[in-house]
Amino acid sequence: MALPMPRRSRRRAPPALHAAVAALALTVVACAGDDATTSATEGSTSDASTTAQTSTSLSSSSSSTTAASGSDSDSATTTTGETTTTGLVCGDAPTLALRDLFTVGDAQENLEIAPCGADLWYFVGASESTLEITVKGAGAGVAGLVAYPDITLVEAQDEPLAPLLESAGDEAIVHSFAVPRSGEFALHVLPSDAELGATYDLEIRCVDGCTRETTRFPTLWVHGWTGFENIGPLTYFYGVRDHLEPLGFPMSIAVLDPYNSSEVRGGQLSEQIDEALVEWRARKLDLIGHSQGGIDSRYAISSLGHGEHVSVLMTVATPHRGTYIMDLALGLAPGAAEEALAFLFNLLGAVSAQAKSDAKASFYSLSEAYMTEEFNPQNPDDPDVAYISYTGYTCAAIDFLDPDKHCNDYVDPLILAGYNILKLARGPNDGLVTVESAEWGDYRGEMIADHIDEVGQIAGLTDADFDHKAWYLDRVRDLVAEGH
Numbered sequence: 001m002a003l004p005m006p007r008r009s010r011r012r013a014p015p016a017l018h019a020a021v022a023a024l025a026l027t028v029v030a031c032a033g034d035d036a037t038t039s040a041t042e043g044s045t046s047d048a049s050t051t052a053q054t055s056t057s058l059s060s061s062s063s064s065t066t067a068a069s070g071s072d073s074d075s076a077t078t079t080t081g082e083t084t085t086t087g088l089v090c091g092d093a094p095t096l097a098l099r100d101l102f103t104v105g106d107a108q109e110n111l112e113i114a115p116c117g118a119d120l121w122y123f124v125g126a127s128e129s130t131l132e133i134t135v136k137g138a139g140a141g142v143a144g145l146v147a148y149p150d151i152t153l154v155e156a157q158d159e160p161l162a163p164l165l166e167s168a169g170d171e172a173i174v175h176s177f178a179v180p181r182s183g184e185f186a187l188h189v190l191p192s193d194a195e196l197g198a199t200y201d202l203e204i205r206c207v208d209g210c211t212r213e214t215t216r217f218p219t220l221w222v223h224g225w226t227g228f229e230n231i232g233p234l235t236y237f238y239g240v241r242d243h244l245e246p247l248g249f250p251m252s253i254a255v256l257d258p259y260n261s262s263e264v265r266g267g268q269l270s271e272q273i274d275e276a277l278v279e280w281r282a283r284k285l286d287l288i289g290h291s292q293g294g295i296d297s298r299y300a301i302s303s304l305g306h307g308e309h310v311s312v313l314m315t316v317a318t319p320h321r322g323t324y325i326m327d328l329a330l331g332l333a334p335g336a337a338e339e340a341l342a343f344l345f346n347l348l349g350a351v352s353a354q355a356k357s358d359a360k361a362s363f364y365s366l367s368e369a370y371m372t373e374e375f376n377p378q379n380p381d382d383p384d385v386a387y388i389s390y391t392g393y394t395c396a397a398i399d400f401l402d403p404d405k406h407c408n409d410y411v412d413p414l415i416l417a418g419y420n421i422l423k424l425a426r427g428p429n430d431g432l433v434t435v436e437s438a439e440w441g442d443y444r445g446e447m448i449a450d451h452i453d454e455v456g457q458i459a460g461l462t463d464a465d466f467d468h469k470a471w472y473l474d475r476v477r478d479l480v481a482e483g484h
Helices: 015-030 048-061 063-069 240-247 262-280 292-302 324-329 337-348 353-366 368-378 397-401 413-425 468-481
Strands: 075-080 083-088 095-102 107-113 117-125 130-137 142-147 165-167 172-178 183-191 198-208 219-222 251-253 285-290 310-316 386-392 442-447
Touching: 107 117, 107 183, 117 198, 130 142, 130 165, 142 172, 165 172, 183 198, 219 262, 219 292, 240 251, 240 468, 251 262, 262 285, 262 292, 262 353, 285 292, 292 310, 292 353, 292 368, 310 468, 324 337, 324 353, 324 368, 324 413, 337 413, 353 368
Parallel strands: 095 117, 219 251, 219 285, 285 310, 310 386, 386 442
Antiparallel strands: 075 083, 107 198, 117 183, 130 172, 130 198, 142 165, 142 183
């Protein structure tokens, strides 16, 4: 079992910065009334868990201030001689507005923070690039703090990623931000006078390394079976990591049992999701699962509660409705069980008695009977996660004689037996998974590839018409365009 990765130690902020952020946090907290609620501005993207976490932390840090005031009311009346004035007095928590993802290259003007409020923006930067952040506050002004997105404002004062951006009047504060790692960052904006709120302008633009690329959230790649001798978990998506990481894309690779049930593999994946979140200082991940890796991912999301940590699950040739070969091999469907078993054992390289036992135990998890009758009902899609699917389509040599087959890929001899079994019993397939079974969520079509070519195997040798590295680059660029 993998041990959780420790959170990196946090450097302390300079005393002046610590005091300034703490004062701002306490001011905003002290200014929230009894009926103050966490809200998102109209048209913005809300994250309830982040909102609650931030509000709770701010409230907790200022409990002594609130208790000393002795009041949670929205207003207080003060009498001076014959003059009576009514002023705003705030209680336990600010109204935190979760703004839209701020697009680098954009500028927005006259942004408003309500009295007793604060703004939280997210923006995305690629490693080895430099962003220029400009904040301009009117009147009493605002202060902005850049931080990793996995911590609250109060915690961020001990781990600032940029100097405090304090702007008042017509003064514009500009900071050059050297991006420490690819992905999402948080920008907290608070009014200098919490009771008055604030108006400000914000611009973020790239000034160096602007050809670098990144998804909003790190990608975690989840392998399927360790299918044959030249495939191992660390090289499963052959050459893909070496192709994407130099461009800036943040990637982690899951390492699961070569063959086991999706419950066991999903539990292993759950631990590695937690590790990747800590490693990347991220709120969420994008999961990309090939074959059984997609099933393991669904289990981690639905049964193990990782929906809040996953932005999108992209599955590639995943048997969401099982694959008939497994039912045949296990005797769950009539037919040549011994032939199916021999094909699967040979494919998986399971030659020892123990390996055969472990492999056979995993077959049931991918059978049509189990997936349709047990797994799918027990693991419904999480409404907060986007589900995208693709699959491969291949043909045997004889199929190229029929133009209606639309053949572009020759099935690898290693999985020809599986292709023939599925073709006769279930229809179009990639040698192990049918097109119909792979369709899940937002289905986006077929690759010119069999089940082995889909991940660049063996050792990068795929059909001449299919470049798997270019295909995966296009897919992560799709995730970028869609805000994942």
